[in-house]
Amino acid sequence: MAARKKTTSRRTTSTRKPSTSNLDHIPLSEFAARRQHVLKALGNCVGLVIAGDHNAHLSGHYTPHPHFEYLTGITDEPGAMLLLDPANPDKNRRETLLLKPLNPELEQWDGLRDMIGTSLRESTGFKTIFRTNSLARWLNGAVSRTKKMALLHPIAPYTAPVSPDLAIFRAVADRMPGASIEDKSNLLAELRAVKSPAEVEMIRLAGRATGVGFAAVARAIKPGVRERVAQSALEAGFVEGGSSHLAFDSIVGSGKNATVLHYKTNHNPLKDDSLVVVDAGAKWCGYSADVTRTFPVNGRFTKRQAEIYSIVLKAQLAAINACKPGVWMHEVDAAARKVISAAGYADAFMHGVGHHLGLETHDITPEGKLQKGNVVTIEPGIYLPDEELGVRIEDDVEITATGHRVLTSQIPKMIKEIEKMMAG
Known part of the structure; x- marks a missing residue:
């Protein structure tokens, strides 16, 4: 801000x-x-x-x-x-x-x-x-x-x-x-609620700066590093990317903390073989980005982590593909929820699939169907506290005349891409 x-x-x-x-x-x-x-x-x-x-x-x-x-x-x-x-x-x-x-x-x-x-x-x-x-x-x-x-x-x-x-x-x-x-x-x-081309560009630029921060935090995440240290690398990357303000207080939660939706303490050490959820965003001329990525602390997903991550990724892609003018946001939510429910984790996805984005991170939400010029986040997740395992993946999506455009697509999210980014 x-x-x-x-x-x-x-x-x-x-x-x-x-x-x-x-x-x-x-x-x-x-x-x-x-x-x-x-x-x-x-x-x-x-x-x-x-x-x-x-x-x-x-x-x-x-x-x-x-x-x-x-x-x-x-x-x-x-x-x-x-x-x-x-x-x-x-x-x-x-x-x-x-x-x-x-x-x-x-x-x-x-x-x-x-x-x-x-x-x-x-x-x-x-x-x-x-x-x-x-x-x-x-x-x-x-x-x-x-x-x-x-x-x-x-x-x-x-x-x-x-x-x-x-x-x-x-x-x-x-x-x-x-x-x-x-x-x-x-x-x-x-x-x-209906962004002009210039407003969409501000959100895209905020996403670009956010991407620099996510590349930096991916390199900083190692076993034993404290969440706060990873956070500092993330936010320094925002500055390097040209932004001077945060959209909101950054979330860097590992292990069981990754299952807390709005975890803010960010002080625990990162444990080997755990996942860390990073939910953060830079601002550009007042407009917010809001991105979430989930990283394996040691740089490689375990079989179980990859299983849950793949379900969430499939759900996110389904929800993004549902984004277009004339669709209700609850229909987009249903597209993600259908994937997660079919995998047996309906109760582990307890929040909505996304929200409008703009000058506010949770921007003012209009009544009615999605329309050209809206910008929304798409962020399904699965949270399993008993396993100390949480996954959330989030991107910022512009509703276009014929469908949608992912404004944060440059930030890696495929499993191999994440592991490659962490390897430097």
């Missing part, structure tokens, strides 16, 4: 790797087009998207709410807001970026931020930028025109705090007779 770093600014370009091609980042024009789509869909309703502090899958690092990142590309301005006012007669005021006030004392520690001016407007693509302490003024003015507000953040369950835009809109409605709040929380979910 995108982390704060010491730079001379905290705008969208501050955390990007230097450009080496036309498609190594999302262009500002695409963010602008996304905002225009949302403005049109809002009608006369005012919308508010808040960066907040969203750390869903990676401990210890700031990353904005993915809705905010999707519409702005800005990853390092905690507390920033996007005000959408489609009814504003001034076209330049229909989208307003609000950034927290400058704080010289904090910036002494964390890095300087830009003053609002031409440079910041050009780097963010926003013609109108104010500080968040002026939100009340601009929001009241926007709502007073139409008396309509629309929720864009996901609706929170009743056990959780209300979404940040709802909390603010309720305060406005309490003070403005006749003001109403509409639910358009599915709007951004539907947009984010």
Whole structure:
């Protein structure tokens, strides 16, 4: 996830790797087009998207709410807001970026931020930028025109705090007779689910960097090496591959730990004749890869390990082949489950076959069938704690117009390929 770093600014370009091609980042024009789509869909309703502090899958690092990142590309301005006012007669005021006030004392520690001016407007693509302490003024003015507000953040369950835009809109409605709040929380979910070609390319590049990490961890895995040491080789490979952020906390689990789905301790020594499950992913310009490979610690699969691995691989290939537009995700799941059940291990595959992938590792999941532009993970597994044996194989798959494309196909997964990679 995108982390704060010491730079001379905290705008969208501050955390990007230097450009080496036309498609190594999302262009500002695409963010602008996304905002225009949302403005049109809002009608006369005012919308508010808040960066907040969203750390869903990676401990210890700031990353904005993915809705905010999707519409702005800005990853390092905690507390920033996007005000959408489609009814504003001034076209330049229909989208307003609000950034927290400058704080010289904090910036002494964390890095300087830009003053609002031409440079910041050009780097963010926003013609109108104010500080968040002026939100009340601009929001009241926007709502007073139409008396309509629309929720864009996901609706929170009743056990959780209300979404940040709802909390603010309720305060406005309490003070403005006749003001109403509409639910358009599915709007951004539907947009984010269908990736543009540039977004798919970011996921592919994240997968490419992830592949460098998996090649490094394959060389590092040896009997006696601690899981954490293997993890460090993996993540150093991500950096070598051009990524500077993790998609989520890496999982490196050997032996019985390989049967724990979201094992995070990563501190045990790797035992000879055991398997190690590595589930990890790099990010590229905010977009996640999510890949799992299973390695034999001593570099060679035993007969029993190869037997279970082959079943999981067959199940994964069946599920990937089921991926195409018009298919339900539960049908893809069934394709994998049929293979594993036929082999007698139905109870040992206790999770779903995959999930949507994008700005979030477990990206927002739309209702309905798969469609062109979706990107999903396919990750069946078999887990046998009594044998201290776990296998999971995962790839990232783009749904194309006629079928699918595996975005992480360059990362070896056949038994002979795995053993060859480990041999160096």
